[in-house]
Amino acid sequence: MAPELTPGQQRLFDYMKKTIERTGRSPSLRQAAGDLGVSHGAVSQHLKILEQKGVLKRQGRYSRTIHLIGPIGNKAAVQRWREIPIVGRVTAGLPLYAQQEWEGSLVLDSALYRGQHLFALRVQGNSMRGAGILDGDLAICTPRQYAQNGEIVVALIHGEEATVKRFFSHTDHVELRPENPDYAVMRYGFDEVLVQGRVVGIQRVMETG
Known part of the structure; x- marks a missing residue:
């Protein structure tokens, strides 16, 4: 049996559904508040109640991805998308999802990318x-x-420079191997490289114009 929603809750739910169908991503709280002509706090409160009623599910503290839940408890087919941060700089000592230096976000097909706390x-x-x-x-x-x-990783070298290379561990060093003969193989001590x-x-950003 579908939960009963107040007119305000139903309006927000319908707005979220239409926005996700049109854009492939959940709107921000600020955008939702502006489009609906209500306060930021009202949107936040309605979202919390809708989640308690089981009609939507928010994915993680650091993501604004919202899944709409169908009448039998399944995620609606429209919500096949998820949004992940594009990291501006990889920092040692912090989980990637807790870092704040973002350069925007990327929308992915959630059927293809299921891992937690993905980043780009x-x-x-x-x-x-x-x-x-x-x-x-x-x-x-x-x-x-x-x-x-043999895995392709993001590695932090000397705690500063992030690089994408193929990883190999040897008895006395770490090898970061490029996939281009114009570039040399990189070799480091174990304490010089942190896999992140x-x-x-891979997503290729196509230029337009």
Whole structure:
């Protein structure tokens, strides 16, 4: 049996549904408040009540992704999208999802990308061209502080420089291997490299105009 909604709650739910269908992403609280002509606090309160009533589910503290729930408890087909942050800089010592230096966000198909706390990092250079990763691509990553040999990872070198390379661990060093013969293999001591995530996909940003 579907939960009973007040007119205000139903209006917000219908607005969320139409916006997600049209844009593929959940609107921000500020946008929803402006479009509906209500306060930011009213939108926030209605969302909390709608979640308590089981008609929507918010995904994580650091994501504004909202899943609309169908009458039998399944996520509505419209809500196949999720939004993840584009990281401006990888910082050692903090979980990626807790960092605040974002450069926008990226909308993904949630059927393809199911991991928790995914983030995107913009690739610089063509050192991974052989793996189909080009300059300016967005590497979609799952946070992880370890890697298996051969995996493509985001590694932090000397606590400062983030790079996307193929990872190999040897008895006395770590090898970060490019996929382009024009670039040299990088070798570091174990204390010089911190794995921050594994690359699980690539999004190419197409230029228009």
